[in-house]
Amino acid sequence: MKIHRIRAVARKEFLHVIRDPRSLGMGIAIPLLLLFLFGYALTLDVDRVSLIVWDQDNTPTSRDFLSRFTGSRYFSLHAPATNYRDIEHAIDTRNALVAIVIPHDFTGRLDSGRDAPVQVLVDGTDSNTATIALGYAEAVAGEWSRSVVLKQALRGGERPLPQLVDLRPRIWYNSDMASKNYIFPGLIAVIMMVITALLTSLTVAREWETGTMEQLISTPLQGPEIIIGKLVPYFVIGLLDLLLSVLVGRFLFDVPLRGSLWLLTGLSVIFLISALSIGMLISIVTKSQLLASQLALVATMLPSFLLSGFMFPIENMPPPLQVMTHIISARYLVIILRGIYLKDVGLDVLYGEAAVLTLFGGVVITLAILKFRKKIT
Amino acid sequence: MMPAPESYVTDGHSTQEPRQPVVVLRDLEKRFGDFTAVNKVTLEVRKGEIFGFLGPNGAGKSTTIRMLCGILQPTGGMGSVAGFDITRQPEEIKKNIGYMSQRFSLYEDLTVEENIDFYSGIYQIPADKRAERKEWVLRMAGLEERRLSRTATLSGGWKQRLALGCAVLHAPPIIFLDEPTSGVDPLSRRNFWDLIYHLAEGGVTVFLTTHYMDEAEYCDRLGLIYRGELIAQGTPDELKTRYMAEDVMEIACAKPQEALRLITALPGIGYASLFGSKLHVVAEKGERTPEEFRQVLEREGIPTESVERVLPSLEDVFVSLIEARDRQEGAQREFAR
Numbered sequence: 001m002k003i004h005r006i007r008a009v010a011r012k013e014f015l016h017v018i019r020d021p022r023s024l025g026m027g028i029a030i031p032l033l034l035l036f037l038f039g040y041a042l043t044l045d046v047d048r049v050s051l052i053v054w055d056q057d058n059t060p061t062s063r064d065f066l067s068r069f070t071g072s073r074y075f076s077l078h079a080p081a082t083n084y085r086d087i088e089h090a091i092d093t094r095n096a097l098v099a100i101v102i103p104h105d106f107t108g109r110l111d112s113g114r115d116a117p118v119q120v121l122v123d124g125t126d127s128n129t130a131t132i133a134l135g136y137a138e139a140v141a142g143e144w145s146r147s148v149v150l151k152q153a154l155r156g157g158e159r160p161l162p163q164l165v166d167l168r169p170r171i172w173y174n175s176d177m178a179s180k181n182y183i184f185p186g187l188i189a190v191i192m193m194v195i196t197a198l199l200t201s202l203t204v205a206r207e208w209e210t211g212t213m214e215q216l217i218s219t220p221l222q223g224p225e226i227i228i229g230k231l232v233p234y235f236v237i238g239l240l241d242l243l244l245s246v247l248v249g250r251f252l253f254d255v256p257l258r259g260s261l262w263l264l265t266g267l268s269v270i271f272l273i274s275a276l277s278i279g280m281l282i283s284i285v286t287k288s289q290l291l292a293s294q295l296a297l298v299a300t301m302l303p304s305f306l307l308s309g310f311m312f313p314i315e316n317m318p319p320p321l322q323v324m325t326h327i328i329s330a331r332y333l334v335i336i337l338r339g340i341y342l343k344d345v346g347l348d349v350l351y352g353e354a355a356v357l358t359l360f361g362g363v364v365i366t367l368a369i370l371k372f373r374k375k376i377t
Numbered sequence: 378m379m380p381a382p383e384s385y386v387t388d389g390h391s392t393q394e395p396r397q398p399v400v401v402l403r404d405l406e407k408r409f410g411d412f413t414a415v416n417k418v419t420l421e422v423r424k425g426e427i428f429g430f431l432g433p434n435g436a437g438k439s440t441t442i443r444m445l446c447g448i449l450q451p452t453g454g455m456g457s458v459a460g461f462d463i464t465r466q467p468e469e470i471k472k473n474i475g476y477m478s479q480r481f482s483l484y485e486d487l488t489v490e491e492n493i494d495f496y497s498g499i500y501q502i503p504a505d506k507r508a509e510r511k512e513w514v515l516r517m518a519g520l521e522e523r524r525l526s527r528t529a530t531l532s533g534g535w536k537q538r539l540a541l542g543c544a545v546l547h548a549p550p551i552i553f554l555d556e557p558t559s560g561v562d563p564l565s566r567r568n569f570w571d572l573i574y575h576l577a578e579g580g581v582t583v584f585l586t587t588h589y590m591d592e593a594e595y596c597d598r599l600g601l602i603y604r605g606e607l608i609a610q611g612t613p614d615e616l617k618t619r620y621m622a623e624d625v626m627e628i629a630c631a632k633p634q635e636a637l638r639l640i641t642a643l644p645g646i647g648y649a650s651l652f653g654s655k656l657h658v659v660a661e662k663g664e665r666t667p668e669e670f671r672q673v674l675e676r677e678g679i680p681t682e683s684v685e686r687v688l689p690s691l692e693d694v695f696v697s698l699i700e701a702r703d704r705q706e707g708a709q710r711e712f713a714r
């Protein structure tokens with residue numbers, strides 16, 4: 001292999017990229033679009049759930065109970081209601097997601113030491129959000145009732161009963177539970193996978209289609225020189241995408257990068273090589289741009305969206321699917337990026353994933369080189 | 378060694394001792410499934426020769442050239458180029474040849490200079506020679522003024538000259554040109570041939586395909602390929618004198634249109650056409666003497682100035698050879714039934 005010849009191929013490939021607005025658009029614009037789309041629209045956090053309340057009791061106690069809801073950052077009061085029709089209307093028009101109805105005997109029951117049921121109505125159309133909202137409501141109500149029990153006990157002169165289990169959850173690493181912090185690093189992996197594979201899937205096929213490959217293979221240029229030279233510009237685009245993603249995450253979506261940017265870049269580079277080579281391999285085997293790009297989409301987009309753990313936790317998948325995720329290279333980068341982003345972990349923890357990615361990259365690029373023939377078939 | 382047209386003859390060719398063959402084919406064969414695209418072709422091309430491979434569409438010209446360039450695997454026979462075996466040492470061959478494929482195969486989105494620079498890079502032209510070689514190619518192709526133009530904007534003739542330039546940038550001793558002048562206007566073709574002669578004078582062996590008869594005349598030697606088989610080879614003059622199974626006459630007479638109709642209707646006439654104001658007639662060998670033609674025409678009241686036996690054109694030879702081949706195969710099929 002001669003570095004001169006690789007440089008010549010890389011240079012000309014760069015020229016193709018900068019002269020072809022489509023490949024630039026695909027390489028830079030689409031990743032940005034995806035980042036924004038996911039960053040803004042797909043924030044899975046349930047924040048400021050709109051609430052409607054019907055306080056039939058209307059006493060200081062019931063108002064105190066409600067203030068725990070309206071005062072928390074998880075709920076925001078839409079409007080008070082005075083009957084069920086108001087509630088129904090608010091939920092139907094999606095003005096409220098949760099309704100709380102306090103019965104008129106609420107304070108009375110509490111004061112006489114009985115339990116006081118409160119009705120919570122939740123719009124279950126979006127079951128995911130509904131579950132989360134319900135969880136919030138239970139937590140708020142639970143905390144309030146504990147404080148009531150405590151007060152009653154103190155007032156009665158008794159020593160407060162020790163709770164048997166005092167669970168004090170504290171969340172590490174992503175303490176405000178912002179799911180964007182979780183989603184974002186995974187998104188970077190998916191974007192790099194899909195975009196780079198798609199870009200390289202066109203390159204070799206294009207040259208077979210236009211006939212320029214016939215000329216190339218009649219020169220002393222060697223197969224690996226062609227492949228490596230062709231990878232270079234797309235590698236640069238991939239790195240650019242990585243940089244853009246980190247910047248957009250940091251400055252637009254407030255996703256903090258806790259770990260080392262260098263480690264993140266280094267491991268992403270290894271991943272990039274495997275992703276680029278997958279596209280290249282597809283291009284070499286199909287020799288058709290249309291077929292190659294479709295195959296690359298199917299082979300990278302679906303698995304990296306569905307099976308990488310980027311959106312759907314791998315532990316929740318049926319066992320056969322879980323096994324399959326092991327051959328999805330994006331899976332490993334998702335773990336790596338989350339580790340570095342959220343936990344500032346280093347190679348001492350991530351070496352396993354790093355090794356698998358290296359193996360992946362090595363195998364795929366070797367396959368691409370082996371499959372490339374300087375012959376017409 | 379046949380002389381090329383005077384203005385291009387390279388002094389010294391004829392005085393040299395026989396030059397060694399640099400392209401050798403022995404029973405070279407290529408099958409695609411049960412279809413035989415190249416059927417046991419045997420021929421040799423000597424150093425410095427311009428060898429023309431002539432044949433109708435689908436005859437197997439490109440397939441042969443591709444095998445010789447080491448980019449298509451033969452299915453039988455052997456071949457060697459510059460002393461290297463086409464099956465076992467294709468990469469060695471690639472260092473010694475320039476190839477211009479039938480389809481234009483430079484990068485249209487790159488400029489003229491960028492294309493040249495690219496080939497200069499992959500042929501590893503030493504850095505101190507690059508600028509000089511580039512200028513040489515630009516001058517040769519007449520593209521000095523358009524060096525910064527996108528290749529896509531060049532006309533056909535210029536594209537072909539640039540492609541040739543890129544193929545000879547590294548000064549290979551042998552070049553393969555697959556229909557280098559197809560789709561190019563006559564003046565550009567003329568220019569292109571000047572370039573080819575220029576290269577041949579410098580000792581470069583040129584193996585090219587064409588289906589232009591006038592171009593065939595410019596070649597030192599020709600091979601005629603038809604349906605994958607080499608059916609004749611030799612210098613243009615040898616082909617005209619040895620292979621022609623029919624007589625060719627040229628008739629100068631009044632009312633040539635009418636004369637043409639009359640003569641075509643005669644038995645034993647293979648082919649007759651108007652060639653300028655003269656009639657060009659291909660007749661079965663020894664069937665009719667010039668005198669008989671004159672009699673036929675004058676009997677019909679057509680004054681006839683002259684009837685001469687002439688050397689056939691290359692086209693006559695090829696049409697005749699191809700027809701003979703078709704008849705032969707038809708007979709074989711008949712026999713097989």
Ligand SMILES: Nc1ncnc2c1ncn2[C@@H]1O[C@H](COP(=O)(O)OP(=O)(O)OP(=O)(O)O)[C@@H](O)[C@H]1O
Pocket residue numbers: 377409414432433434435436437438439440441479
């Ligand atoms: N890869 C291939 N697979 C199957 N058949 C092929 C292949 N390449 C060429 N052929 C067939 O082989 C025959 C010879 O093709 P070739 O391209 O060598 O002809 P040619 O003499 O160059 O013709 P043209 O003047 O049209 O360029 C054609 O019938 C063609 O269809």
Ligand SMILES: [Mg+2]
Pocket residue numbers: 438439440479555
């Ligand atoms: Mg051809």
